[in-house]
Amino acid sequence: MVESQSPDRVTDVSTAPARVVWVFAILAILAATQAFGFLTSPPDRDMGHLQKIMYVHVPAAWSAFLAFVVVLVASVLYLWKRDDRYDLLAASAAEVAAVLTALTIALGSIWGRPTWGVWWTWDPRLTSTAILLIIIVGYLALRGFVDEPERRARWSAAVGILGALNVPIVYMSVRWWRTLHQPQSSPSTVDPAYAWGLRLNAIAFLLVMIYLVRARYRAARLERIPEMAAEREALSGSVKDV
Amino acid sequence: MSAREALSRVLAVAWKDLLTERRTKAGFNGVVFMSATTLLMFGFALGPDPAAIRTAAVGMLWLTVLLSGALAFNRSYELEAEAGAFDALLMYPGGRWAIFAGKLLANLAFVLLVEAITVPLAAVLYDLPVLAPLPGLITVLLLGTIGFVTLGTYYAAMASRVRAREVLLPLLLFPMLVPLLVAAVGATKAVLVGDPMGHGAGWIKLIAAFDIIFLVGTFMTFEYVVGE
């Protein structure tokens, strides 16, 4: 995901028509996998068609989790290599993680209302997902508060790494705290009738996530261009020997 | 840098911070006052029902410790900024982790002292039986405070140096503390009101794991937070 082009080439990483093709291709795949999920699965015994929210909710949660992994890996790579592009990648993945996490919570809540009769319940996964959302919002807020790019990159990498370390701890602690929930959905725990719909939608969501991270990353690079240009201009001037 | 030299530097930073605090007392008095006020406010929020207060007492106690203790951490670095000493501090030879360790120790002593006043006060206000299970209670308070102060001291190194420091520190710190809060309340309840299900040991292990993971994580990355 990190291109090796020089900063000058950042504008033509992908041309506008190609980008439109990508959007439509991914939307088409998503529509197809959603349709597949809807058409192939019978209504659930207890939940009826409400169950079909699973095809969005669960893949969104998985992709959000993957985006967190990207934040972690890119943050570690930044501190190691000190290459700006890893910082921008971490930031882009964090933004997408925030959106997907918020989507996961919203869908869980919509599903919970008819199922449990309440919009919000102190269920372990719902609660820990909410905490993850706050952690990632804190990360993005920190980025907003620090103006100097190099310091922003170092600090947010550190915060990103600690935040990611906390993800499993948050999950475990909240699960011990409140264990009233049904087991996690995965193709192996759900009825075989739903498994393929879930798998295909997971792939479609993965593509959406990659597309969004790429788009945000490209935008972040474009925002950095004026800074980079200033730097180049500054350093290419004649150096006077003393 | 020998281990003895490193230890000497850690203690020098802790001694300097604590000595300054002892002379000004600005931070300590403010934080103790804040925690006493918070304990009272929680009581008023729950109404005059002693049973409701006793049920929520342990949670309110820990929230009071976190909310008031968090006021101490930015101060630890503002001290350096006021003295114009940040650069000088970073220029002393040896790993910068020693600076973090020193500030961590000073903040730990600070928050434990605040707790030494807050916990008895909570025991009186909320009718908590703290005397009989004292050793267990001290263990839980100590372990929980270590994790709290580790992350607080770490995030304050960043938060204290941005415009919106009062906002940024809680925003970064509190969501990270959720597992600690959950485990500390669980363990404290097990110690104070009995542990029929035998969950206490599990909670204490979780706090210990939290402490170790974040002690390692913060010590490994502190250089990046303050370094160039």
Add this chain to the structure above:
Amino acid sequence: MLRGANLTVWPGEVVAILGRNGSGKTTLLRIIATLLRPTRGTAVVLGLDLARDGDAVRRRVALLGHTNAIYPDLTAAENLGFALRMLGRPADRAVIESALGAVGLHGEADTRVRGFSAGMQRRLALARVGLLDPGLLLLDEPYSSLDPEGAELVTARIARMRDAGGSAMVVTHDVVRARRIADRVVALDGGRVVPCGPNDYPFNGDATELSALGGEG
């Protein structure tokens, strides 16, 4: 912001750096002091690569910045004791007394610094830097808020540095004084180093070199 500064300081040489506000003087010193990372380019300090040997550089470089790095709620002696312990040395009372005596702060050892005048605080800051035994001394506006007698202390410190075969870089606005204390005077203009005095020094040894530096700040 520095834009491609290029400067070599030789052992035993004192270089004064002039320049308008915002010309990058402080940035230059902070980069050499390992407090800022150059965005591009190289910097060699006393034969050590800044990027790789930061800790070794910090052991050989002393910085008197424009802040004093003095804690107001500690006494003068406690401030110096803290510095000694941070340097890995015992907080020896005799060492502290003699350092205070050297900057004319006899008898102030146990006074809290909050009560000091600006000039006394600057002297104490000078005493703190005097505890170090660096190969390169970086002074950022060392004369600010000092009386003539205090200013002489700075000049004497710089001379001692030169006599011991060390180097010094002094940022100042005082052109006359710069010419008096320095072997060479340069100016930072628009982030670049321009000569303003005799140059081409035939020295050998581990030089401090900077080339094409960029720094934030």
